[in-house]
Amino acid sequence: MRIGIIGGGFMGEAFLRGILRAEVASPGDIAVAEVMPARRAQLSEHGVRVTDDAESACIGADVVILAVKPQDLQGVAEGLAGKFAKDAVVISIAAGIRLDDLRRATGHRSVVRVMPNLPAAIGAGAAVYYPTAEVTAPQRALVDLVLSAVATGRVEVHSDDEVDLATAVHGSGPGYVYLLIEAMVDAAVRQGMKRADALTLVLSTVRGSAEYAMETGQHPAALRNQVTSPGGTTAAGLAELEAAGFRTAVDSAVEAAYERARDLGE
Numbered sequence: 001m002r003i004g005i006i007g008g009g010f011m012g013e014a015f016l017r018g019i020l021r022a023e024v025a026s027p028g029d030i031a032v033a034e035v036m037p038a039r040r041a042q043l044s045e046h047g048v049r050v051t052d053d054a055e056s057a058c059i060g061a062d063v064v065i066l067a068v069k070p071q072d073l074q075g076v077a078e079g080l081a082g083k084f085a086k087d088a089v090v091i092s093i094a095a096g097i098r099l100d101d102l103r104r105a106t107g108h109r110s111v112v113r114v115m116p117n118l119p120a121a122i123g124a125g126a127a128v129y130y131p132t133a134e135v136t137a138p139q140r141a142l143v144d145l146v147l148s149a150v151a152t153g154r155v156e157v158h159s160d161d162e163v164d165l166a167t168a169v170h171g172s173g174p175g176y177v178y179l180l181i182e183a184m185v186d187a188a189v190r191q192g193m194k195r196a197d198a199l200t201l202v203l204s205t206v207r208g209s210a211e212y213a214m215e216t217g218q219h220p221a222a223l224r225n226q227v228t229s230p231g232g233t234t235a236a237g238l239a240e241l242e243a244a245g246f247r248t249a250v251d252s253a254v255e256a257a258y259e260r261a262r263d264l265g266e
Contacts, residue, residue, distance in 0.1 A: 008034030
């Protein structure tokens with residue numbers, strides 16, 4: 001397929017890297033539009049066509065990815081209205097921009113709102129997507145193929161509100177995980193462990209725990225019980241987390257992020 005990427009910032013390049021790594025499209029079938037000359041020079045190292053003209057990057061593209069900042073999306077989209085191929089599907093990864101607004105700004109009917117997350121940069125992210133009713137089955141297949149290059153977990157939702165909720169979970173989720181990692185490392189250091197050793201153990205534990213949960217498909221509670229012996233070390237640690245309101249804190253964090261995501265979309 002032919003792909004146009006509008007915006008060569010961090011996430012735009014993350015999609016580019018993933019698409020090339022997964023061989024979703026060849027370098028010769030990808031065009032990236034980027035306004036910053038220094039970034040264009042860096043992006044050209046991927047062997048793709050790089051331009052400062054967004055319209056040029058859209059010509060003949062089956063999939064167009066709008067990877068510009070939310071505050072720039074309206075102007076960029078309006079400038080491209082009427083320039084997309086009739087059968088093209090337009091993907092926006094701009095946070096907070098609602099689907100109807102995307103459709104109006106682009107003047108295009110086959111539009112998909114996507115919320116990826118940070119691990120997309122290494123092809124291990126999560127993504128939710130919300131398509132317009134006009135997105136056809138073949139176009140959906142193209143969208144899923146593109147998203148599969150950056151996200152191991154992909155979920156279709158059916159409203160902007162669901163995108164906002166997902167943003168609070170998987171979009172902000174890496175921040176919660178990194179805070180947990182930081183706290184565990186600091187606690188280990190306070191008890192006398194070398195910081196480098198603590199970081200190695202914690203990172204491997206977080207990754208392994210997630211991979212084990214995905215591999216087994218078991219409920220998190222069942223997995224937690226497997227590692228929690230009566231009267232053991234894990235039971236003692238979990239009791240402290242529960243006493244400190246760990247679950248409540250996580251619930252409040254997701255709720256606060258959800259409300260903020262809804263505010264940004266208004």
